Amino acid sequence: EQAMLLEKTWxxxxxxxxxxxxxxxxxxxxxxxxxxxxxxxxxxxxxxxxNAYRLVIEHKExxxxxxxxxxxxxARDARAAGLDGKWxxxxxxxxxxxFLTYADNRELRRQVxxxxxxxxxxxxxxxxxxxxxxxxxxRAEKARLLGYASWADYVLDDTMAKTPARVxxxxxxxxxxxxxxxxxxxxxxx
Numbered sequence: 001e002q003a004m005l006l007e008k009t010w011x012x013x014x015x016x017x018x019x020x021x022x023x024x025x026x027x028x029x030x031x032x033x034x035x036x037x038x039x040x041x042x043x044x045x046x047x048x049x050x051n052a053y054r055l056v057i058e059h060k061e062x063x064x065x066x067x068x069x070x071x072x073x074x075a076r077d078a079r080a081a082g083l084d085g086k087w088x089x090x091x092x093x094x095x096x097x098x099f100l101t102y103a104d105n106r107e108l109r110r111q112v113x114x115x116x117x118x119x120x121x122x123x124x125x126x127x128x129x130x131x132x133x134x135x136x137x138x139r140a141e142k143a144r145l146l147g148y149a150s151w152a153d154y155v156l157d158d159t160m161a162k163t164p165a166r167v168x169x170x171x172x173x174x175x176x177x178x179x180x181x182x183x184x185x186x187x188x189x190x
Contacts, residue, residue, distance in 0.1 A: 049119040057087040065104035
């Protein structure tokens with residue numbers, strides 16, 4: 001356990017750039033700073049686009065299939081928006097998923113689902129395509145700085161590289177006792 005802890009700690013330092021010198025270390029810091037900033041921008045854009053959408057339903061028949069609680073929630077949200085007598089559904093989780101799950105109106109479900117899946121993809125100030133492209137480029141650069149061929153290699157090295165060996169080791173430890181137990185049970189049955 002101590003050896004594994006030491007290995008994990010050392011690897012965390014290496015993945016943080018402890019082995020880099022001079023310009024490479026400075027560049028890694030700059031990349032990490034920009035990645036952090038872009039992550040916040042991505043999240044802000046997503047929140048902004050999520051909050052900007054609302055489906056306003058004016059006809060009660062468009063609520064077919066929705067449980068009473070979901071209809072009541074839509075009416076409450078409409079009242080809060082100054083739209084008495086209507087129903088409002090948003091892309092927020094408590095609103096979107098019950099609507100998509102239960103609404104009979106296929107066209108309204110399609111509208112809500114499309115709005116959800118195309119958030120930050122409208123060519124406006126909240127569009128995340130350029131943010132994602134820059135994040136991908138910086139991740140690739142970070143991986144190369146740390147000696148990996150790609151971001152995928154960097155991520156997999158930390159999460160999966162040791163997993164097969166650990167699983168094999170665990171199975172070997174469990175296999176012998178399991179065979180003994182199985183052998184005893186087989187003998188008891190005879």
